[in-house]
Amino acid sequence: MNFQHVRVPVADNVELSAAIAGSGSPIVLLHGFPQTHLMWRHVAADLATDHTVICPDLRGYGASDKPAGDGPDTYSKRTMAADVVALARALGQDRFALAGHDRGALVAIRAGLDHPENVTHLASLDVLPTLDMWDVMHGVSAQVGFHLYLMAQPPGLPERMIAGASDEFFGHFLDLWTNDPKAIPDDVRRVYLDASRAAIPSIVADYRASAGVDVEHDRADRAAGRTLTMPVTVLQQDWGAMLGFDAAGLWKAWAPDLRHVPVTCGHFMAEEDPALVTAELRELLTR
Template sequence: MDLTIPGFDYQRVPVDDGVSLNAAVGGKGSPIVLLHGFPQTHLMWRHVAADLARDHTVIVPDLRGYGASDKPAEQGTATYAKRTMAADVVKLAAHLGHRRFALAGHDRGALVAVRAGLDHPAAITHLAALDVLPTLDMWEILHGADAAVAFHLYLMAQPPGLPEQMIHASADAFFGFFLDAWTGDPRAIPVEIRNEYLRASREAVPSIVADYRASAGIDIEHDRADRAAGAQLPMPVAVIQQDWGSVLGFDAEKLWRAWAPDLDHRTTDAGHFMAEEAPAVVTEALRSLLAR
């Protein structure tokens, strides 16, 4: 399998001092940027991107610290703050000629997308988030034994040193655990793609940990400040997620609506990696969002 998105051109786009993003660009029409999650690369969007490219300009980057994008060393809390990563995405789109664009993210990419929508509302026309909660809400609903499902959040929240060493020592087992445990249909991630996710993650342990560490610190501070100020996402928002709210005892739609009054909230039977397991479902939801 060719480990690129067929029909897409690849380029490196500078977005910050010493930081360039690897981005696949294809199609023609109104622009949409697709952001991947953990422990993946831009390839997770390969099916959805190809479909959307029939009538949209589709931009699919590797996030800062992931895949073939640059991985700056963590220099304080800002390096991998979602605010910084969101600014990367806005600069990426502007470099490619798009001052306004739709934005969809999965998992970690969804957290970046939400921050972009809050920080750059004039740039984001539509916003989609796949299988995640906003950072502050996520930490607030985790408690007791139920929080064991998110053990990796607590591991990577620790100060630099120990989490990186532990993950480096068994990187394939660590990242492979999530690819296996979170997949409803293992056939959705072919062995070539799975191996590429593992290879890319092995090479990005410090930056992946820094990304998660930021979500246990500076990202919460930014969300709290926005909540206190009554900030909301003014654009049409679509959320697609598994119904794990019923399992953990919270109302996901209610949590999202506090941030996004113009919300289309959907649940799916697909596993966490829904853009690969159920690309038709995700594509239809995105097309419905873009029509709003």
Template sequence: MTPQITGFEYHRVPVAEGVALNAAVGGSGRPVVLLHGFPQTHLMWRHVAADLAADHTVIAPDLRGYGDSDKPADPDGGAYSKRTMAADIVALARALGHERFALAGHDRGALVAIRAGLDHPDTVTHLASLDVLPTLDMWDVMRGTTAAVGFHLYLMAQPPGLPERLIGASPDAFFGHFLDIWSRGGQGPARGAERREGAEPAAGTERERQQARSRDPEAIPAPVRAAYLAASRAAVPSIVADYRASAGIDVEHDRADRAAGNTLRMPVTVLQQDWGAALGFDAAAIWRAWAPDLRHETVSCGHFMAEEAPAEVVKALRALLAR
């Protein structure tokens, strides 16, 4: 049986023609929507959601193309634009009775959240982004050998056919790779850059260094890891389509907003690993250009911070919601 968030009710909610989202809903009070990242499902929020549900209505969906949500075909490249996926989330909240809501996203979900904030500024009251840069800026900073940490971005940006076949040939190895290297002690974006520049990953013996690189099994326990792999295995074409959109139509949308001077008008909190120090850019300055009312914080855990450091994430979200 697929793990669920304890105490939450599950709904299947139509959000667009032929598309329904699987959503876990719990608690009562001001609504907060939590969007997951790659290669995960809504389950990544299980600790954070349980805490916030004490005094908020918490909605944690699987994004279109992921988990138990529908996975429409993408004939024209627009089915997985972040604009389309953001419209799904607005429709989901409205179907559940909420015209305005706070929004937090991790990784891919953060990109959807950013687009929702730009496209629906009167709907999104507060916005949190966990460990991602806005799409346009992400491509700008990925240069030279440091771009190797994002090899999957370039792979899935290729035209339909090859990426799906390559990933589909060994999906557990592909998706499991990121679950391993991006968690605490693994090779996240910042750590990967440091190693390629010749820095030691940890002090001590080679055995201790190998142990430091390994994932934290408590952060993503075996049943949850298995659920992530099963969900990703069943969604290779739609996951690739999501990433492909970020190398195409999503960039076009970001460029149009930048040219028009559009920004995120709501309070914004960004939690991020210290990518800038490792890859040579000022992440806070990049974010400030999009979010005038910004609080930018770096964290010491790995990429999967809602699972590795849920108390830290809850604290930051509660502070955001109080602004």
């Protein structure tokens, strides 16, 4: 399947880079950390046989623009979700399914809450909503998320620390979070490391927003009783059993129409078990 690569203006002085292929009902696939849209290469090729598939690099990542993260909203998930909706609309898709992994899943969740008129179906791969993520991190078990705390610090120190050993830092997660090292071959790993090395300030700004403004947005939605009104599928490692919380229960509070699927592969499931991810996305699109 041949993908066309485009750059699309989505906000003032911000363009997203995206790969597009196929025809039929649209689905947008959002990548996670420390990756680019390339993580969807297997799943996207399959879905593009009968769907219009749009795979962008998020604001601040890959080949997309990386505005300076001076303001608290520059890398809020609300802003990044608005980017995605603007991208889809510019490509002629006012209503679309949306799937996200890791950071992209947080953007997808925010898009589903803020733009329910645009998002028809939603899939989240291996995260909790931001507010719940912080709530379950406690005690020594929180060491698994040390990077969340590092990148939540004020601008300056985190960026310098990561820049001092960027390949080791980003490579640590590629190694730690996969059960099958062959799922991310050397050439793909180099793409991820090169892209992350070039995006340290914006990646840190994205994470910093998740310890600030993103939490405020989630709290406001929870207080107002807002939920995801579309069908939702969550694919997730069994973090609840490992860290002592009910992942499905936390998700059910946000997504009344929920399919929660524990997986046995590692975090990078679209690369480790693309057949499972593709099958679950196809099942979601029938609901």
